[in-house]
Amino acid sequence: NAGVTQTPKFQVLKTGQSMTLQCAQDMNHNSMYWYRQDPGMGLRLIYYSASEGTTDKGEVPNGYNVSRLNKREFSLRLESAAPSQTSVYFCASSEAGRGGYTFGSGTRLTVV
C-alpha cells in the first residue's frame, strides 16, 4: 500500500542547476499538489492539478513548473535553482471534492 511516493528523498544542487522532483500515487486520486515547507512559514502550495490535464498556480509558483504526466504522476521542475528554493518539498493527492489528503514522505532539497 504505497500511497504517495516521492523521489528523490534528498538532493543537493548548485545554483543554476535544474532538476525534476517526481511524485506518483496509486490511490486513483484525481487531484495532486506540490507544497514546500519552511521553518516559520508552514506549508505553502506551489502548484496543483485538480484533474488529469489541468494545472494551476498556488501561493508560491515562481521559479517552478509542473507536469501532470497522467492520472498517477505529477512532477515539479526547477529550471534554474536558487538558494531561496532550499526547502522540504511534499507531494500530496486527494479525491476531488471532499476527500482527505494523503502526503508523500518529502524531498529535502538544498541549493548551494
Add this chain to the structure above:
Amino acid sequence: KQEVTQIPAALSVPEGENLVLNCSFTDSAIYNLQWFRQDPGKGLTSLLLIQSSQREQTSGRLNASLDKSSGRSTLYIAASQPGDSATYLCAVLPYGNNRLAFGKGNQVVVIP
C-alpha cells in the same frame, strides 16, 4: 481568505495526561477538516478527517470534534505517551476550491 490558527505553537505535558489541541478557522464554509501528525524530518500522516456534516471522529486514543459555526476544532489525545511527541497540524478545505488551508501546528513534547 481562510485563516487557520493553532495556539500554542509548542507545549509540553507529562506522560499520562490528556492532550488537548485547539484549531480555529475564520470561515465556516468548509467541506472538511483534517488533523495531521508530523514527526521531525518526516512527512505528514493523516490522523482524522471530519466532514462538515459531522461533529466528531474517533480513532483509538484520538478524538477530534468540529464546531463549524464557531470555527473551532479540538483534537484530544487520551493518556499521552512519549511516542505522541510530534507536531500536529490542522487543515481545512474551504468551499469553492480544493486547496487546503493549514495552521502552523502545535509542537508537542510528552515528558516521560
